[in-house]
Amino acid sequence: MVRSSVTQQRVIALQTLAKIVTKAWCGEFVDFVKGNLLQNLVDAGLPVMLRLSLDEPVEAVSLATIQCLGSLLVEVHVEDLMDIVACTWCGLSVPSLQVMVSTDDTGNEDSKRQTDFEVIQQDLISGLLQMDLLPRLRYLLEVFHLPPSVVISVLQILTRIGRHSTEAACKIVDCSRLLDTIVSQFLPCSWKSPDVWPVKDVYGMPCSHAVKLICVLCAAGRNLAAKLMSMGSVVNALMRYISQQPSQMGLPDTEALLLSMHSYRTLQSCITYGIASHCVSDLYPILMQRMLELNPLLSQLLPMPGSESHRVSASLVYLYCPILGLMESCVHVGAVSPDQLQSQKNDTEEQLATPSISWHQVMCLLDPIKLAVKSLGQRLIHQDFEKLQDGTVVLLCGCLFNVLAAYYSHFASITLSVNVVDCLSELEDLVQTVLLLVIQGPLLTESVKLMISTCTSSCSSAYYRLLSQISVGILPSLLASPVVPPAFELLHAQQWLGFHSFVAAVCRLSFHIVQVHRGCSLKVSQTICSVQSVIEYLKLQLHSHPAAMMAPDKRLVLRIRYLLVKVFLQACETKGDGSLSHLISLYHTTALNLLAKLQSGDEYLVYHLISDVIFRMEFFEISDDIASLVADLVDLSVGSMPPQPITISRDRRLSEAKPLLTDSIENLPGIRQLSLASLVKSVGQNRIDQSRGLIFGCPFEVMSQILPSNQEVIMTEDWMFHPIVSVHNKAMKAVGDVALSEDVVAVCHTLRLLLLLERLRPKAVHRVSATTRFTRLMCVFLASSNLFLDDVVHVYMTALLRCYTRPEILHQIDFNESIPGVLSFYDLYSAVLSQYSAVSYGDPLFGCFLLLPLQQRFSCHLRRAVWGEHASVLRSLAIPLSQIPVPVDNFLCPPETDVELLNLYSTMLFTGGIRFVIWSTNNYLILIIYVGSSGVL
Numbered sequence: 001m002v003r004s005s006v007t008q009q010r011v012i013a014l015q016t017l018a019k020i021v022t023k024a025w026c027g028e029f030v031d032f033v034k035g036n037l038l039q040n041l042v043d044a045g046l047p048v049m050l051r052l053s054l055d056e057p058v059e060a061v062s063l064a065t066i067q068c069l070g071s072l073l074v075e076v077h078v079e080d081l082m083d084i085v086a087c088t089w090c091g092l093s094v095p096s097l098q099v100m101v102s103t104d105d106t107g108n109e110d111s112k113r114q115t116d117f118e119v120i121q122q123d124l125i126s127g128l129l130q131m132d133l134l135p136r137l138r139y140l141l142e143v144f145h146l147p148p149s150v151v152i153s154v155l156q157i158l159t160r161i162g163r164h165s166t167e168a169a170c171k172i173v174d175c176s177r178l179l180d181t182i183v184s185q186f187l188p189c190s191w192k193s194p195d196v197w198p199v200k201d202v203y204g205m206p207c208s209h210a211v212k213l214i215c216v217l218c219a220a221g222r223n224l225a226a227k228l229m230s231m232g233s234v235v236n237a238l239m240r241y242i243s244q245q246p247s248q249m250g251l252p253d254t255e256a257l258l259l260s261m262h263s264y265r266t267l268q269s270c271i272t273y274g275i276a277s278h279c280v281s282d283l284y285p286i287l288m289q290r291m292l293e294l295n296p297l298l299s300q301l302l303p304m305p306g307s308e309s310h311r312v313s314a315s316l317v318y319l320y321c322p323i324l325g326l327m328e329s330c331v332h333v334g335a336v337s338p339d340q341l342q343s344q345k346n347d348t349e350e351q352l353a354t355p356s357i358s359w360h361q362v363m364c365l366l367d368p369i370k371l372a373v374k375s376l377g378q379r380l381i382h383q384d385f386e387k388l389q390d391g392t393v394v395l396l397c398g399c400l401f402n403v404l405a406a407y408y409s410h411f412a413s414i415t416l417s418v419n420v421v422d423c424l425s426e427l428e429d430l431v432q433t434v435l436l437l438v439i440q441g442p443l444l445t446e447s448v449k450l451m452i453s454t455c456t457s458s459c460s461s462a463y464y465r466l467l468s469q470i471s472v473g474i475l476p477s478l479l480a481s482p483v484v485p486p487a488f489e490l491l492h493a494q495q496w497l498g499f500h501s502f503v504a505a506v507c508r509l510s511f512h513i514v515q516v517h518r519g520c521s522l523k524v525s526q527t528i529c530s531v532q533s534v535i536e537y538l539k540l541q542l543h544s545h546p547a548a549m550m551a552p553d554k555r556l557v558l559r560i561r562y563l564l565v566k567v568f569l570q571a572c573e574t575k576g577d578g579s580l581s582h583l584i585s586l587y588h589t590t591a592l593n594l595l596a597k598l599q600s601g602d603e604y605l606v607y608h609l610i611s612d613v614i615f616r617m618e619f620f621e622i623s624d625d626i627a628s629l630v631a632d633l634v635d636l637s638v639g640s641m642p643p644q645p646i647t648i649s650r651d652r653r654l655s656e657a658k659p660l661l662t663d664s665i666e667n668l669p670g671i672r673q674l675s676l677a678s679l680v681k682s683v684g685q686n687r688i689d690q691s692r693g694l695i696f697g698c699p700f701e702v703m704s705q706i707l708p709s710n711q712e713v714i715m716t717e718d719w720m721f722h723p724i725v726s727v728h729n730k731a732m733k734a735v736g737d738v739a740l741s742e743d744v745v746a747v748c749h750t751l752r753l754l755l756l757l758e759r760l761r762p763k764a765v766h767r768v769s770a771t772t773r774f775t776r777l778m779c780v781f782l783a784s785s786n787l788f789l790d791d792v793v794h795v796y797m798t799a800l801l802r803c804y805t806r807p808e809i810l811h812q813i814d815f816n817e818s819i820p821g822v823l824s825f826y827d828l829y830s831a832v833l834s835q836y837s838a839v840s841y842g843d844p845l846f847g848c849f850l851l852l853p854l855q856q857r858f859s860c861h862l863r864r865a866v867w868g869e870h871a872s873v874l875r876s877l878a879i880p881l882s883q884i885p886v887p888v889d890n891f892l893c894p895p896e897t898d899v900e901l902l903n904l905y906s907t908m909l910f911t912g913g914i915r916f917v918i919w920s921t922n923n924y925l926i927l928i929i930y931v932g933s934s935g936v937l
Helices: 007-025 035-044 046-054 059-073 076-085 105-114 114-120 122-129 133-143 148-166 166-174 178-187 206-219 222-229 232-245 253-272 275-280 284-292 294-301 314-334 339-347 359-374 374-383 391-407 420-440 442-457 459-469 493-516 526-530 533-542 554-573 581-595 601-616 628-631 650-666 669-682 685-696 719-733 742-762 770-783 791-804 825-839 845-856 862-868 870-874 899-909 921-933
Strands: none
Touching: 007 035, 007 046, 007 059, 035 046, 035 059, 035 601, 046 059, 046 114, 046 122, 059 133, 059 148, 059 493, 076 148, 076 275, 076 493, 105 206, 114 122, 114 294, 122 133, 122 166, 133 178, 148 166, 148 178, 148 206, 148 685, 166 178, 166 206, 178 206, 178 232, 206 222, 206 232, 222 232, 222 253, 232 253, 232 275, 253 275, 253 314, 253 601, 275 284, 275 314, 275 870, 284 294, 284 314, 284 359, 284 442, 294 314, 294 374, 294 391, 314 359, 314 391, 359 374, 359 391, 359 420, 374 391, 374 420, 391 493, 420 442, 420 459, 420 526, 442 493, 442 533, 459 581, 493 526, 493 554, 493 870, 526 554, 526 581, 533 554, 533 581, 554 581, 554 601, 554 770, 581 601, 581 628, 601 669, 650 742, 650 791, 669 685, 669 719, 719 742, 719 770, 742 770, 742 791, 770 791, 770 825, 770 845, 825 845, 825 862, 825 870, 862 870, 862 899, 870 899
16 A cells, blocks of 8 residues: 555555554564564565655655654654663763674675665665655755654654764764754744644744754764854753743643753753853853752652652653753863863864863852752651652652762862861761661662562563564664563663662762772771672672663663672772671672673773772682682692692692692782783773763763664673684784794683683683683684693693583583684684694693593584594594593493494504504594494404
């Protein structure tokens, strides 16, 4: 019907498609339609058909097409959730929605020859932009007098395109007359209030969706924000919407509140870059008035016992969240000293204007916030927790805490402007009257318990099925999960975000307070780390299914765990009674797991974890109760110590097993330096600096608030093997075959780290399959002809081989599974066999690595490679049965059934390929048993 020549049929078909797509996004067809309905529609060419329908001269067809395209591109419920995400810590920094397309060898010239349909098959937004969607939308807005619903659809489509990437946002700004039309028609400074709502014509009326579009474009990059703020009409409109109370705008209550909220958020986005700071000075009386309204608002939201309760709209609460977000950005900008500004000007060629926000203005605006926070302690502990479960009040409390956290984070740089003694007294009072009441009371405990309940409820198979059927690969969702999990019984997404934001704000404020006043560490940091619900939450994150990370905002979850690790580190640095020693393993393992989960945009968090947390010696302390962990290492140590008999006493075995782990711990500074160098090499120092600017609010270091894709992680699960892989890859490209000294050091440090993790932090590596771990170690033999002969490398390779041949790990090895970075294990194994023939000199350790894939439960192709193509290795593969790390039965059971392999055994035996048992006892035993059982002898 969409291709019908009858206009009415085409309009009806497009309207029906729009409703189908909208319901599909909500998951209403999951139980009735097999497969992914949305993906099937896209694959069938729906986007191309819609784009062509936009060019129809019939207005009714164009209007129906816009609504259908909007239903495909825009997830309305996700956009609503993003308004709440923006209220959280670093909430304006959102992931890019650009699909990562792998580049091939054809080069850029071939990619330019791609048709529109081919581009759409890779990235839907990029394909529509290539098909000149923006000029067509501008024409429809400018020439046609579109109905209100269609205007909103156009603005929502443009907002979705602006979230795609900085490049897409630039195309919107650069599109001729598009922004001018939107600003003049939907961002007026004066308008006539109609008598009847809803209106039939929104032209000449302020539209909150237009303000949100400007906000998204400002967040896309510093230069875009500067360009938009240079348009006087945009600045005047924002000032107009902020300076007037929503109730006095002559608009519906919801629209007026959204208009004010997005206006504050747009200004906050610009202040984050240090741009448009003069607007804050101009709006200073208005902002001060809003701050003075905070305490009365809290008294209505959180009435004391005996006080009259008042019903407050949740929309009004959400209005104050962006106001407090603006205050937080103002604190960061006001704390910039002239020396810092001059240093930044020297480091960049960009002309940076001196911010007009003074620290005195910031201090005056903070006074009402401090007063409001001081009243929170008593108000919160007297509230019934059920009244707080909607998440709005705790979200507002989190915003208040975030403003104070930003203030105290700059305390070291503004000590000349404050009375230090009075400030420390103020901190002690804040801790005693607010923080301790929150931390020690039921609020923090219940908040974390609710986080645990939402985390476990998202692990259902039904939720996974729902996710798989309402996703489109070429149209990524803005959030980590595109829908609210149906298993969320008690909490909805706004509740999830509210309580997670509150816990993050409490941890953040606690950390910065203790940084200023170390005397509060015992009261604050150690108390937070010892909360039982926090301990249970961290244990759940370590053991739960990956679905536990399917949350509305995955980055917020990871940052909470990072903050908890920072608070624990702070508590450990304070001399206490050692009451937290039993939690070292939990928090250290949490930090190790974070390295493989933090996403692009949080590079500085990874840098800080590696620099200050992961490789601290006190976190790897060896206690006297580890005999069971190191019993198989008693004959290994660094140096020339010969192998010791296994029959020596337990005490002596323990004392001689420690040196290997002790050597690893003593080399932790070198391992740390290697890991930092590897991180800087892989991501670049520039990305680390930009990440630091976003997290700490350094205004002149922030270039864009669009982060890389939600699907990108900074370090993979097997990050601990990266130096070995790097040395191996370099060796494959090098001309020489001798390992360089720096390569030897890198491999030695990597092996030391692996042994520490395998023995002391096994949970940190359990997500890396045993097959991958063993395969990565095999790369050491391919790195050079002499690397495995180094004394340190040899002894640690021996120790790790014993780790991977323990029964609980050995049975997990499966060489048929997919190994990251390895296209075919057979090809890798063949290369290792060739290397063994060339350089091994019959080394028993090298031989043991060759024997492991020859077990009967693995593919017969691996055994054929040894007994057929690489039979020459058998003469030097002389390993006594006592030195083989796995039971001999593994090479004999189950019985061999491959005829070709049995023939190779017979040929090898009768031709004298293996003539003496002393040469290769294990292989000779295999020949005798299998050839004898086949009836040949």
